[in-house]
Amino acid sequence: xxxxxxxxxxxxxxxxxxxxxxxxxxxxxxxxxxxxxxxxxxxxxxxxxxxxxxxxxxxxxxxxxxxxxxxxxxxxxxxxxxxxxxxxxxxxxxxxxxxxxxxxxxxxxxxxxxxxxxxxxxxxxxxxxxxxxxxxxxxxxxxxxxxxxxxxxxxxxxxxxxxxxxxxxxxxxxxxxxxxxxxxxxxxxxxxxxxxxxxxxxxxxxxxxxxxxxxxxxxxxxxxxxxxxxxxxxxxxxxxxxxxxxxxxxxxxxxxxxxxxxxxxxxxxxxxxxx
Ligand code: PD2
Ligand code: ZN
Numbered sequence: 001x002x003x004x005x006x007x008x009x010x011x012x013x014x015x016x017x018x019x020x021x022x023x024x025x026x027x028x029x030x031x032x033x034x035x036x037x038x039x040x041x042x043x044x045x046x047x048x049x050x051x052x053x054x055x056x057x058x059x060x061x062x063x064x065x066x067x068x069x070x071x072x073x074x075x076x077x078x079x080x081x082x083x084x085x086x087x088x089x090x091x092x093x094x095x096x097x098x099x100x101x102x103x104x105x106x107x108x109x110x111x112x113x114x115x116x117x118x119x120x121x122x123x124x125x126x127x128x129x130x131x132x133x134x135x136x137x138x139x140x141x142x143x144x145x146x147x148x149x150x151x152x153x154x155x156x157x158x159x160x161x162x163x164x165x166x167x168x169x170x171x172x173x174x175x176x177x178x179x180x181x182x183x184x185x186x187x188x189x190x191x192x193x194x195x196x197x198x199x200x201x202x203x204x205x206x207x208x209x210x211x212x213x214x215x216x217x218x219x220x221x222x223x224x225x226x227x228x229x230x231x232x233x234x235x236x237x238x239x240x241x242x243x244x245x246x247x248x249x250x251x252x253x254x255x256x257x258x259x260x261x262x263x264x265x266x267x268x269x270x271x272x273x274x275x
Contacts, residue, residue: 005043009035013047023155024065031069037152038071061155062087062234070152072145078231081221084247085236088225092153092232093146093263098207100142102261105166108133112167114178120188127176130252132167137273139163150265154203154234160196162266162273166207169214169260175252177219180266181237181244196272200238203265206231211258218250227260238269 009030016026023044030040061068062085068075079088093101109131113122138144143164151158169175180202182189204216206227216225216233225233237248252260 005035005039010043010047013040013043017044017047022061022064024061024063024068028065028067028069036071037069041152041155061153068153070149073149075153081223084221084245086218086221086223086248087234089153089232089234090228091230092150092203092205093207093230095229097142097146098205098229098261101146101164101166101263102207104135105133105168105261109166109168112175115182115188115192117183117186117188120191127174127178129173130167130169130175132165134163134165136163137161146263147265150203154201154265154267156201156267157271159271160200160268162196162199162268165264165266167260167262167264169252169255171255171257171259173252173260174254177217177249177251179237179244179246179249181248184242184244195268197269198238198242198244199266200269201234201236201267203232203234203267205263205265207261207263208259210255210260213254213256214258214260215253216250217253218248220247220249224253227262242269 013026023041026044027037027040031037062077062080063082066077068077068089073091075092076090077087078090080086110133111124112128112130112132113124114128116123135143137147137158146164147158147161151161181199182192206229208227209229210227214227217223235248235250237245
């Protein structure tokens with residue numbers, strides 16, 4: 001990021017923060033005026049210092065606004081719930097990017113696991129009947145581009161992200177109701193919390209259209225999101241003081257016809273792994 005933000009722009013951002021504008025509306029206006037979105041977002045974070053109204057959620061990105069601008073892409077907000085913070089987004093990935101992720105993953109799929117609540121070890125269970133694989137953060141130029149875009153969409157640093165996980169569900173494949181955060185009282189959570197802290201948010205991007213079934217369901221808020229190629233569901237479950245939100249219980253419903261491919265990005269409180 002070589003571009004510098006002028007003092008006029010910084011003053012303008014401060015005024016708009018003070019007026020109660022959301023980050024996404026400020027970024028949208030700045031991008032419209034030709035400012036790099038990453039530069040705009042970084043300045044907003046710096047200028048939201050004590051003295052300005054605090055945010056009650058992790059990210060204000062999804063409170064209002066119809067679009068999210070990233071450096072290379074415009075994402076549309078289709079639906080939002082504020083408590084817990086859940087948003088459905090269109091056009092997170094292009095059809096070609098979805099196809100490329102599937103092509104690169106198909107050859108290296110392995111049965112998915114969960115974290116054992118007692119031992120913390122990875123274990124295969126019937127409740128999660130998908131196959132999957134991971135891409136390390138910035139593994140290659142293609143993955144780097146997606147990691148960066150996702151970080152801009154969810155307004156959270158790319159280095160706090162786990163590697164992009166790709167999952168494939170065949171007919172009958174599902175992931176029963178679960179939490180994405182590590183339950184703080186489970187002994188098995190501790191080794192996972194030691195690297196990057198708690199998970200704070202999830203972005204699930206649908207890589208194909210599913211003929212029937214495969215919705216992402218949130219039973220405690222009666223929400224069901226149908227998979228659509230390139231679209232995504234985003235949700236947050238950990239606030240700034242580290243409290244987690246059990247209202248974000250969710251699952252992947254059984255696929256009834258066709259197959260289902262998703263890419264999942266989990267964000268942590270702080271820098272994760274060897275990023
Ligand atoms: O398959 C899904 O739709 C889904 C939804 C939410 C998968 C996961 N979470 C997950 O793998 O954690
Ligand atoms: Zn999940």
